[in-house]
Amino acid sequence: MKSLSIKDIAVAAGVSITTVSFIINGKARDKSISEAVIKKVEKIIAEKGYKPNQIARSLRTGNSNIIGLIIEDISNSFFSRIARLIEDKAYKKGYKIIYSSTENSLEKAKDLINMFKSRKVDAYIISPIKGLEEDIQHLIADNKPVILFDRNLPDLDTNYVGADHFKATYQSVESFIKQGKKKISLVTTDIDVQQITERLAGYEKALADHGMVYNENLVLKVHFNQEEKETMAQMEKLFHSKEIDAVLFATNYLAISGLKVLKKMGKQVGNDFGVIAYDDHEVFELHTPGISAVQQPLEEIAETVIQLILSQLSSKSKLDNQHIILPAKLIQR
Template identity: 50%
Template sequence: MKKKLSIVDIANALNVSKTTISFILNGRAQEKRISAELVETVMKYVEEVGYKPNSLAKSLRTGKSNTIGLMVEDISNPFFASIARLIEERAYKNGYKIIYCSTDNDTQKTKELIDMFRDRHVDGYIISPPEGIEEDIESLTKDGMPVVLFDRHLPNVDTDFIEIDNLFSTYNATRHLIDQGFKNVAFVTFASNQTQMIDRVKGYQNAIEAAGLPVLIKEILFNQKEELIMNPLREFMIQNTNIDAILFGTNHIGTCGLKIMQEMGKNTPTDIAIISFDDYEVFELYSPPVTAIAQPIDEIADNVISVLLEKLDYHSASTKLKGVILKTNLKIRKSSIKASA
């Protein structure tokens, strides 16, 4: 295997100090009063031998890697994928590249990924955090690393965060089903103590209790494997035959719910009305189209990267933390409209 050239190799070949070579390659030749002739000689040689600088070594010298670590629950999920794409586009225009990864909502995996990003000297972190990483986030902020959380936050950790009004979103969606005349409205969600999921449950409960209707909540353990979501959901629907409407707490559960509906021969909204959190194309193409709580993807991405870039600006004296709460849009489609309404 061919040995990768280093600054020392270039210095030895040209009989020039490695410090001088480093200044030239880092664009500091004029500052250090290095002659134009020497700069030309070095750059010509670098081009001839195809030298490429070690990005990690460069980050150690300059204190910047121009990379951002983006950690989400599941990068294949349409919600996170859409936000990640927009963040990447904006970051690139500002001279930064993004390193993606999925945490799978796994605390230990997230801790290991944070360590990996530390080793790579990323300049900032964008995280949709699982439970149990408070100490890791605090360690980052104590070390002066910019951290922006999104989709949810950690109540006992002081960080910038961007999220939506989860409580009102599910309250509003549940209220819509009640106004349509549905009496046994269930809420199916992932079992979680994360802030966004707690608020979604509260929103549903507030609307149901205000209407004097029975609370029907099914919490399912988070898993990437659909069958491990569908099995408990199937059992819940078989055991509760009186359910006439379901609000799904995430689009992942929502798509699983639609599959169970088809499997059981249930029609929507005739047999069971449906609303899902997080809108995307599948819900629009489904027959009938599915009512969904649409998150403001563009606004979320724009706020996340704007806040982080502000923190990364070494000339910015702003230390005030930002907590941004954005509104959602309930896109009403045929799956939640009662035929007689």
């Protein structure tokens, strides 16, 4: 079936192609086109299902109405949930999202930025990795709105939306201490990104403030992207060799692997052995007993990111960059 063109709509409505174009592009009232004509054209479009050619429109207007979203790993529940929220909110505002995962590879992240440039995206939402500063600076110099989220690059002057990882981790460790835990372990990852280093800093500070000595033997830094069986073997060694009575997992995927290890070891989560996971997951709610978790404010992060992007896109002049840090909360189960 042949798709409806602007010319077809003009013929059906008995008006000029220019008039139809003004109505489709939201300029009808600026051009003093009557309400009766606007309604007539809109009725024809609704009935016959006209869909504009996005590429032709972007060449004409300079806007693609597409936003590029670059994240670490779309299979991770944190990123998939936040990507979906951003996509839904953007769509309601007339924008589509295209997204890809970096897998924490700098080379892939650079390739993705170049790919999005070729697609003429209007703006970028990026969960960045170190080494991407120059590429992002070029986007900013090209007057493209850029919002960083989840991770910040302190050397860049750009917008950032994130959670207070330090405070959330501090509160998690403190809750263990209040339960009388003495040997609190942290299982984290070795990637050098701000939100991971903040979680380690929160762990260290909570121990220090409560008169407990930091013991590096209780901290396991798992190599990013290694096989799960290797991660589980390291965890099993840690849990066997130390008198650990509580563990904080710095990511949800580490927590899921850890729960598998604890099950294999026959170690029961409960009063004698406490577990908190960072970034909530439905597995933690379904687990018996339920696993306490740090819950990032996904809805608020997505909403703030989209609002910042839209204000940047609609502004005729450059707006001041904003750093917005939202509180995460500990869900006790």
